[in-house]
Amino acid sequence: MARRRKRRSQSDVELNLAAMLDMAFQLLTFFILTFRPAPVEGQISLRLPPPQAVVVAKNAQKAGADTSNTNPVQGVNTLTISVFADPQSGLIKSLGVGETQVSGMAALGGKLKEVFADPGNPFDQVIIQVSDSCRYDELMKVVDVCTRQVLPDGQKLSKLSFVEVPSG
Amino acid sequence: MAQLSQEVKAEPNLTPILDMVFQLITFFMLVINFKSAEMDLSIRLPVVGSARPVETHGQRGLLVLNIDQNGNLKNYGGIVQNVESYIAREAYASRLAAHINADDKEAAQDLPTTIVIRADRATSFKMINRVIKACQDNGFLKFTLKAMNKEA
Numbered sequence: 549m550a551r552r553r554k555r556r557s558q559s560d561v562e563l564n565l566a567a568m569l570d571m572a573f574q575l576l577t578f579f580i581l582t583f584r585p586a587p588v589e590g591q592i593s594l595r596l597p598p599p600q601a602v603v604v605a606k607n608a609q610k611a612g613a614d615t616s617n618t619n620p621v622q623g624v625n626t627l628t629i630s631v632f633a634d635p636q637s638g639l640i641k642s643l644g645v646g647e648t649q650v651s652g653m654a655a656l657g658g659k660l661k662e663v664f665a666d667p668g669n670p671f672d673q674v675i676i677q678v679s680d681s682c683r684y685d686e687l688m689k690v691v692d693v694c695t696r697q698v699l700p701d702g703q704k705l706s707k708l709s710f711v712e713v714p715s716g
Numbered sequence: 717m718a719q720l721s722q723e724v725k726a727e728p729n730l731t732p733i734l735d736m737v738f739q740l741i742t743f744f745m746l747v748i749n750f751k752s753a754e755m756d757l758s759i760r761l762p763v764v765g766s767a768r769p770v771e772t773h774g775q776r777g778l779l780v781l782n783i784d785q786n787g788n789l790k791n792y793g794g795i796v797q798n799v800e801s802y803i804a805r806e807a808y809a810s811r812l813a814a815h816i817n818a819d820d821k822e823a824a825q826d827l828p829t830t831i832v833i834r835a836d837r838a839t840s841f842k843m844i845n846r847v848i849k850a851c852q853d854n855g856f857l858k859f860t861l862k863a864m865n866k867e868a
Contacts, residue, residue, distance in 0.1 A: 565734055
């Protein structure tokens with residue numbers, strides 16, 4: 549018995565690592581082949597409710613009932629931006645804020661800043677009327693300008709609605 | 717002499733190479749991203765300066781919609797033929813998940829799932845609006861528009 553124990557303790561256990569290495573290489577090959585680093589993408593988070601009526605009178609009042617009211621936009625909480633694009637190229641042809649035409653993105657930004665800087669402004673959401681032919685990247689420039697605006701309560705403007713306008 | 721040389725066995729020590737391979741496997745396992753399978757990397761996103769890095773904090777479910785420049789809605793490489801029914805199915809699943817989560821009070825108002833729109837920069841608004849409208853009709857209100865911070 550003592551002899552047997554001696555023999556066992558003396559014998560070396562040799563693991564065959566070749567099979568394990570084969571398997572490890574196969575796993576490595578799989579991971580290398582399936583490795584596709586995704587590009588770093590950004591995002592603009594929005595709340596897009598379905599478009600509603602442009603003018604919402606909060607406290608319905610008959611015209612002329614309040615003679616002291618000098619603010620004709622009282623009760624209006626949606627600002628309309630119009631984006632008209634060229635039907636062929638899809639590039640923006642003209643821009644408008646409400647009834648006012650603006651000449652470009654910088655002017656649009658300036659106008660929106662002016663509107664939202666007014667502490668008494670009633671706008672808390674924006675409806676963007678867009679030509680159906682407008683390219684997505686052109687539209688995103690407008691969305692970019694809109695989402696940079698800060699509401700009087702300090703929140704960033706994130707409530708937008710899109711309305712499709714037939715081009716032509 | 718010749719007999720002696722035949723008996724010599726070359727047994728390389730495989731332990732270091734196995735260690736290295738396991739380290740490589742660990743690296744690839746950690747960086748692998750199965751979510752990228754749902755993104756169509758052939759889509760050229762628009763470049764928008766104010767696009768923020770992706771934040772998934774607070775977002776409970778994402779539905780990624782890839783729209784190519786022809787207006788086709790793509791899902792895991794395949795084109796979705798019936799967009800409206802596909803989105804309606806997803807809305808049903810989202811609503812069901814929200815109801816299972818009983819403490820989800822927000823679900824009563826609108827669906828908790830965020831729609832992630834990855835559209836090609838050349839896609840016309842008409843095509844994108846079709847998808848957005850289908851989502852809105854089914855109760856999705858939270859949207860995320862994907863864009864690049866700078867030209868790749």
